[in-house]
Amino acid sequence: MKKLLANLLRQLGMLRFDFLVTKQDSFPQTPESDEEVILVESGAIQKWACFSCPGGCGERISLSLNPDRRPRWRIETDFWQRPSLHPSVHQQNECGCHFWVKKGQVYWCKDGQPETHIGKAK
Amino acid sequence: MKPQGNDPRFPVLIADEGLNFKKHVFDDPKVLGRQLIEAAGGHPVDEHVAIAILPNGDFEDIRLDESYDLRGRGAEKVLVTRTDRVFKFRIDDKDLEWPRACISGFVLRKLADLPANYNLWQEIPGQQDRKIADSDVINLDAKGVERFISLIDQTTEGDTLPSFDQTFLVDHGYQFEVIQEAGKTGIILKSLVLPEGKFNVETADILVLLPTGYPDCAPDMFYASPHLTLASGQVPKACSAQLSHAGRVWQRWSRHNNAWRPGVDGLRTMAARIKTALMEARA
Ligand SMILES: [Zn+2]
Numbered sequence A: 001m002k003k004l005l006a007n008l009l010r011q012l013g014m015l016r017f018d019f020l021v022t023k024q025d026s027f028p029q030t031p032e033s034d035e036e037v038i039l040v041e042s043g044a045i046q047k048w049a050c051f052s053c054p055g056g057c058g059e060r061i062s063l064s065l066n067p068d069r070r071p072r073w074r075i076e077t078d079f080w081q082r083p084s085l086h087p088s089v090h091q092q093n094e095c096g097c098h099f100w101v102k103k104g105q106v107y108w109c110k111d112g113q114p115e116t117h118i119g120k121a122k
Numbered sequence B: 001m002k003p004q005g006n007d008p009r010f011p012v013l014i015a016d017e018g019l020n021f022k023k024h025v026f027d028d029p030k031v032l033g034r035q036l037i038e039a040a041g042g043h044p045v046d047e048h049v050a051i052a053i054l055p056n057g058d059f060e061d062i063r064l065d066e067s068y069d070l071r072g073r074g075a076e077k078v079l080v081t082r083t084d085r086v087f088k089f090r091i092d093d094k095d096l097e098w099p100r101a102c103i104s105g106f107v108l109r110k111l112a113d114l115p116a117n118y119n120l121w122q123e124i125p126g127q128q129d130r131k132i133a134d135s136d137v138i139n140l141d142a143k144g145v146e147r148f149i150s151l152i153d154q155t156t157e158g159d160t161l162p163s164f165d166q167t168f169l170v171d172h173g174y175q176f177e178v179i180q181e182a183g184k185t186g187i188i189l190k191s192l193v194l195p196e197g198k199f200n201v202e203t204a205d206i207l208v209l210l211p212t213g214y215p216d217c218a219p220d221m222f223y224a225s226p227h228l229t230l231a232s233g234q235v236p237k238a239c240s241a242q243l244s245h246a247g248r249v250w251q252r253w254s255r256h257n258n259a260w261r262p263g264v265d266g267l268r269t270m271a272a273r274i275k276t277a278l279m280e281a282r283a
Helices: A002-011 A114-121 B033-039 B104-111 B163-172 B266-279
Strands: A018-022 A037-043 A044-054 A058-063 A074-077 A083-091 A098-102 A107-108 B011-017 B021-026 B030-031 B049-054 B058-062 B067-069 B078-082 B087-091 B095-099 B102-104 B118-122 B130-132 B137-140 B148-151 B153-159 B176-181 B184-193 B203-210 B222-225 B244-247 B248-253
Touching: A002 B266, A018 B030, A044 B222, A058 A083, A058 B130, A058 B153, B011 B033, B021 B033, B030 B033, B033 B049, B033 B058, B033 B078, B087 B104, B095 B104, B102 B104, B104 B118, B104 B137, B163 B266, B203 B266, B222 B266
Parallel strands: A018 A037, B011 B078, B087 B148
Antiparallel strands: A037 A044, A044 A058, A074 A083, A083 A098, A083 B153, A098 A107, B011 B021, B030 B067, B049 B058, B049 B078, B087 B095, B102 B137, B118 B130, B118 B148, B176 B184, B184 B203, B203 B222, B222 B248, B244 B248
């Protein structure tokens, strides 16, 4: 329900987001939709945040939320289930995407904007 | 003829299907599969198989009456398991089976045909998933062991240094480099000026490794490159160990920190501690 409302508010220009969180208790088998961050949570333990790279390369990104491992991330969600991720996400593959996700929105770091890479590839 | 030496006998760790390893000692590193199964209490012997675990995690079956040179293959661990069952599990969305209760990370990788830049994880409901190393041995018979996932290793944390640390370093004119290696974040303070006339060199690079949980947890020791000796030629106290990191060999300065204040202390505190340690260094 909330998701429907969030989408409606977005259409009306009243809410901004690129991603909303969907919770799941085991690791997703099928790729996520482009606007979804799958939060894998089992028991009370947050394990993974999975989503497709927002740079358009389509790579699947799985961030470990295990506090005892490196690298590791934290995720917070607000009322609308918009995720904030900390720290930033830096892809080491060709796309080199580097971005923050704050309140469901993607903020590109200056060294990791996809335009520059897409421009090069074309 | 008995071999010479203090302990001429050959110790082997033998695991049963529950993966409980027990030490057994043989007179000769060449053993029969049959002997290994009997040692582990496998009954009847011909419904069991002994499997040598090689140092890289690969498995090798040892036939019942084969004389197998454990030492020659570098195998110090052996599994004994029944041969009449099949164990099912999944890697990602692939259904697989294995004729033994136990499997190693190496063999799992082979079955999944994983490229080198993928890591294998065991999904554990209610707990953090476990990263599987090649030499790990997994008991497929244990409850809840059915699913593994493979993940490409190509994402890093972008900004790992808290912004107050970045501000401190920049404001105080430090030249520094943040290096990620083997999952650890290290800060190298470059060409730090040392107390005048105290050491064999005037400047040195200082490495601080940030522990998991930093800045809530304290960095422990620090490291210097090149190795520092006092003007007298002596090595400072508690500085004889070394560490390889970021392609260099560092001198470990074993100085511990018992008074870290989470939320307050950071590289500012660490820099002050380093300065004090260098000033106070004695043989
Ligand atoms: Zn990308």
